[in-house]
Amino acid sequence: MSRKIAAFAIVLIAAMVTASMLHARPSKRFDERTQMCRIINEGRLGWESQPWGLGNQKFQEVCKSCHSRDNDQGAPFLHAKSYVSKGWNRVFARRNMECAENGSWDSLTEEELQIMNDFLFRNAAWTYDPYGAESCG
Numbered sequence: 001m002s003r004k005i006a007a008f009a010i011v012l013i014a015a016m017v018t019a020s021m022l023h024a025r026p027s028k029r030f031d032e033r034t035q036m037c038r039i040i041n042e043g044r045l046g047w048e049s050q051p052w053g054l055g056n057q058k059f060q061e062v063c064k065s066c067h068s069r070d071n072d073q074g075a076p077f078l079h080a081k082s083y084v085s086k087g088w089n090r091v092f093a094r095r096n097m098e099c100a101e102n103g104s105w106d107s108l109t110e111e112e113l114q115i116m117n118d119f120l121f122r123n124a125a126w127t128y129d130p131y132g133a134e135s136c137g
């Protein structure tokens, strides 16, 4: 009987640890272009950086018009998990890929790009790691 209780306790603890890891997404993002620390887990930016917010909306509308799976634009398939958080920050800070330089991003405002960066940063590969991207440095 007590072994059953112990086994149950172990399963419960494992489930709680897993759940807490899944929730530990980055809460802040340092934006190199504006030199600002953006709080992305609350308020308007918190909302807009969720999958249903403006960041993903614009990502689907503009970027995914080329970067969809099996597209005929010669663009690699991209989704939020294509890069880790810092990788996405680099993409938006440098903007040195062909599509950024040839004007394919120009329909987006600076604010939309920042919010898209917030969304991708927050939902990037490995974002469940509690020690991963939780930093402004």
Ligand code: HEC
Binding pocket: 059, 062, 063, 064, 065, 066, 067, 073, 074, 075, 076, 078, 091, 097, 098, 099, 100, 104, 105, 108
């Ligand atoms: C008009 C089509 C088009 C649009 C719109 C577009 N891209 Fe691209 N993108 C490309 C192509 C084509 C390449 C590959 C260029 C090359 O061969 O180096 C590329 C390359 C990239 C790369 C480098 C990928 C790699 O693996 O080397 C990134 C990152 C990227 N795009 C991000 C974006 C983002 C973010 C957006 C939206 C803001 C976007 N792109 C919009 C066509 C597009």
